[in-house]
Every structure is written in C-alpha cells, then in structure tokens.
Amino acid sequence: MANGAETGPGLILPQDTFAKLTPRPYLLAHLKHKTPVRPNGRQQNEFRQPTINTGSLTHSNGSAVVRVGDTAVVCGVRGEILLASDIPHPPSDDLDDQDLVEELGLVVANLELSTGCSPAHIPGNPPTSLAQSLSYRISSLLNDSHCINAADLCITYTQPKTEDDLPDEPPKEVTKAYWTLYIDILCLALDGNAFDAAWLAVTAALRDTTLPKAWWDPDRESILCSPVVDDSTSLRLSALPLASTFAVFTTASPLEKREEAQSWILADPDGFEEDICDETLTVVLSSVPSSDSGAETILKIEKTGGAFIGRDVTDLCVRQAAKRTSDLNTALDNR
Template sequence: MVPSSHFNHIRDNTDLKLELKIPELNSQFARNSHNIPPYAQNKPPKPPNLALKISMAAKTTEAPSLSFPRDIFAALSPSPFLLAHLSPQTPSTPSIRPNGRAPSEFRKPTIHRGSLTHCSGSAVVRLGDTAVVCGVRGEILLAADIPNPPSAPPQPAATDASDADADDEDDSAELSQLSLLVPNIELATGSTPTHLPGSPPSTLAQSLTARLRALLLSTRLIRARDLRILHRAPPPPDAAATPDVPPTEEAKAYWTLYIDTLFISLDGNAFDAAWAAVVVALRDTRLPRAWWDDDVEAILCSDVPAEARALRLRGLPVAASFAVFAPGGGVGDSAFRDGQEERAWVLSDPDAFEEALCPEVVTVTVDCTGGERRVRRIEKSGGSTVGRELMKGVVQRAEERWKDWLEVFGVGNS
C-alpha cells in the first residue's frame, strides 16, 4: 500500500510547477496588455449615473411610430382607407374619393369614331383608365335560310308616312326571334389583373354581353325596318283591274349586326363604357345598299360609298352606374359593424377599387331626347340601401350624366 505522504509530495511538486509557470504568464500578459480592450479586462464595470438610467428607460418605453404609404394602406385596409376619404374630420370639408373625385362626380368621357376601317361602324370610348373599342359588322341572312320565320304581313312600299310610322312599330320580337343583334364582349390580355390570358370567357364578359343585348331590345334603339332587305313583288296579271291596291314588298333577307366589343383596359364601370361604345359605333354604322335580283336570285350589294345608308336610331339612351358604399355591410368592414354610425355614400361612376368594396350597384338608363325624361331601364344588384327616396336622386344624377354624353356625342337635343 502506497503511503499518503507520497501523494502529498506529488501535490507539493504540482504546486511548485504552477508557481513557476504563473510568473511567465503574467509577464506575457503584461507585454500584451495594450492590445486588450477595457471590456475584456477582468474589472467590474462602473455603474451608470441616475440620469443615464432615466433616459434609457424613457427610450425603451416610447412606442415606435408606424406610417404606411398610400398604396400599402389601400391594399391592407381598403375599406377603412375609403372611409377615411369619405369621412373628413371637419364638417366643412367636402368628401373626396381616393381618385380625387366627389361622390357625385363622373369621369369625363372621350370618344373617337371610325377607327376601324374594316367595319361598317366603329368607335373608341375612354372613361378615365377604362378604354373600350367597338366594331359593328353587317352580314346578310337570307329569309329562305330561316327555319321558322316570324309571321309578318307584306310591307307596303316605303314612303315618308311609313318611315314616320316605323317609330311606333313594336319590332323587338322580330329582332329577338331572328337574332339580328349579336353583341359580344372580350377582355384583352392585360386589361385587368383578374383576367388571365388563355382562359375561357369570364363571368363578367358573359354577363355584360347578356345585359347589352337585353338593353338593345328593351330600348328599341334599332329599327327592324333598317335591317330588312325588301323586294317589291311583280304586279299580278289582274293588277289593271284593281288600280287602288298599293304595291307590296316582302323581306328577302335581313342584315345581321355583329357588335364586337373589346376592353383594352378596365378600371371599373365596364357596362357604361361598353354601352356608350355600342351606341357611338351604331351611330357611325353605314350599310351598303342591297337588293334582290330576280335574274340571279340572290342579294346584290352596291360598292358605291355614297349609296350606303345609316341606321336611324330611336333616341339616345345613356347608361349611368352607381355604387353604394355602406361601412359595416361591405367586404372587410368588420371593424365598423359595432359602434359606428350607419351611413352610406352613393358613388357615381365607380372605379375598380370602389367596385370591390361596394356590393350594391345601380344602373339607370335614361333618354331625355326631345326634352322629356324617359327612364328606359333600371338594374339593381346586391344590398338594400337604395330606397325610393334615394332612387330619385340617382335618377336625377343619371339625367345630368345624359347631358354630359350629349355634348360628347355632338348631337342636338331633338
């Protein structure tokens, strides 16, 4: 067994070696002491004074201020963003929409006729950042190719009196049964972020097409007589015995109008822009003179531009759309449903940003030709904010909008 004194001797030698090494280390650190920063030295830090402690505490408790750019605020909180513009802090300050317009203010329209030379009539209409082009093509539909033609009696020969009576003729059924008016709407690639290239016709395009066709028929804008290609039948053998019987004409063919509308850019209120483009294009339409030739038993058309005739439209109907913004009832309005005074704003000619926040939309079509206001059609979807009293104000705005379009069309109020 090893005596304990032996271990004590080893411990004493170890201490001796440490004592020998420590002076060498101390001298080495002493030589390099100028390279050691103060915080690395083994010294207790000095306590800061009281004033420094108070200032540091004040800086830590102060809430940081956050500010977002206008576009970021509109993207994160669109409904409060619109409400902040429509609800000024002082009653004397008028409400201004984010686009800089008043709630009852429309965008100024611009039109250009005859842009497409390969069409019978064309027009380009622009409402702010919404631009649409419309072209009208006329194609001939033979009466012999109609499976079940509408039962229409032979028409008397065209006279001034018959042209005047054509205004009172209810020809909407004939136009509808024969499908003589074929509107179509397309969205160009890049016209709106929601339209993907290569996709089938969107719900918006199909609904706009159906609304255009319904409005064309309900307003009786186009006369069926202008689309008929009439042929005067040869007199019967006993015509000399009945000289008082006027000659009659029968429809050998019809003009079918294909109304193609293309949105170049879309920033809200698509229907008003599309309808205006259709009306301007129809006013610009010229159909060549066509007749039935008994020798060749076919329809012939004249290539003389001076013989082409324009469409005689009934009146000048104008569509005006309005969006109703009601905080607490729209998309993303959960913050305003409790403790917020109920108020609604009727926004004239809404843009794309406002349409996304307004589920209730009203479209009024009026015609004030001749100094008499006639409401041709009222369409309303979503919501129940607009009542009878508010609808009267909407119709009044639509009448003012009709006057704006009258100046743009450049026609007299007759």
C-alpha cells in the same frame, strides 16, 4: 432607454400600400374627412369624363373607341346579310316591327375582356363570368330599348304586276333578306364600371354605322350591294338610351342595424371602389334623338346587392343620371 434619447423614425408607408392592406378604412377616412373626397380625387356625385372616337376600324360598318378614366373599350359593328329563304320559321305578318329584331336575332352582341385588362384577367387566372354577364346585359338593353329601326334592316323587293293582278291593286312588296348586325366589344383596360363604358361604346358605334345599298336581283336570284360609299345609309336610331351606375359604400357590419350605419353614394365607381362596395344601382335613361324638349324617360333601373338603396336614394340617382345623360349626349354629338 435613457431619458432624452432619440427614438427611431416612424414607419411611413405609401398611400397605395394602405389602400391594399386596409381598403375599407382607407376609403372611409377619405369620405369622413372634413373636406370629403374620394381616393381618386372625385366628389361623390362626380363622373369621369369620357373620350369618344368613332370610325377607328376601317373594316367595319361602324366603330367607336371609348375611354372613361382608365377603362378603355373598343366596339365594332359588322353587317351581314341573312336571306329570308334561309330562315327556318319565317316571322308572322302580324309581328310588330320592333319585335322583329329580337325574334330573328338580327342584333348579336358579344363582349370580351382582353388578357391583362385588369389584375383579375391575367394569364393563368381562371375566366370569370363578368364578360358573359356584360354581354347579356347589353343584348337585353338593345332589345328592350328598341333603339334600332327594324325597317333599316329589311331588304325588300317590289314584285312587278302580273296579268292576274287587279288594275288598282298596288305592287306587292316582299322582304327578301335582312341585315344582321354583329356587335363585337373588346375591353382593353378595366378600372371599374365596365357596363357604362361598354354601352357608351355600343351607342357611339351604332351612331357611326352605315349600311351599303342592297337590293334583290331577280335575274341572279341573289342580293347585290352597291360599292359606292355615297349610296350607304345610316342607321336611324329611334332612341338613345344611356346608362349611369352608382355604388353604395356603407359602414354596416353583419351585427349592425341599417339605421345605425353610414352610407355614401359613389357615382361611376372605379375598380378600387367596386371591390369594397356591396350594392350598385344602374339607371338607364332614354331620350329621343333631335328632340328639342331634352326630356329623358326611365327605361330601366337595375339594382344588385345590399338593402341601403331606397326610394329617396333612387330618386337622387335618377336626377344625377339625367344630368349625366345630357353630358354624354353632348359628348356623342361632338365626337
């Protein structure tokens, strides 16, 4: 080529193409920039703001639609009556009320991922274990948090006194049936952090749930329900646990020591970040409704993969989760 000859134009590719071809260097370049920012435009400790709508499903006892970024989840709560006489092994009298819900399986949660909710869930692709894992985590958290008052699920009957009863003996109250809550969760769109969005939808739907007035009719020997909406009662939630998930992105390679590697804690990871982060931490904080103290307690901490999250990082995540929990409670109150 002669001196001074013009060279052809350089090859210019869209950022999305670079992200697909070299995802780790692409994310690393954003985090090591002189003004670090994630590819999605958020700071390291910045969560996506949720949008919460309740009462969207008219044929359920409670419902909620939650959108967090491009992750959208709909949740419906349906109450069905379980007769005490249909229970093969009735619970013992000394069973704690909080354990009664788990013992009888009065709260049943199931999560499904809709077809096309993400590139990994399209027709022809084999099903993944993600939906099963999320269903198990949500069911476990419902039982561990004891957020549902067992007394709200009991349908009792006060037996009239007989001639054999002592005059000073109070009337005997027996449980004739229980409300069983079926919590159905459908992920319409998935762009990372499905658990936080699904659990937020469950919490909002439970806060929206009302159960009809039900009583035992001794003449018909069956449970009757009032059709009057004003007779319905809301669930009394004894705790409001909320989840905050963090992901760890690190430059560590199989031959590199942990001390020599750099790492970043990313709050509320999206789908792109989840695919290239090997370690996650979920902090679940519980706060008492209508509490003036505003204090949260650690209910559960779940960690998966990697070895970069230690005590210092966990403390940092808990502090960030506490602020996130406060913001979510405000969003739930203003829904």
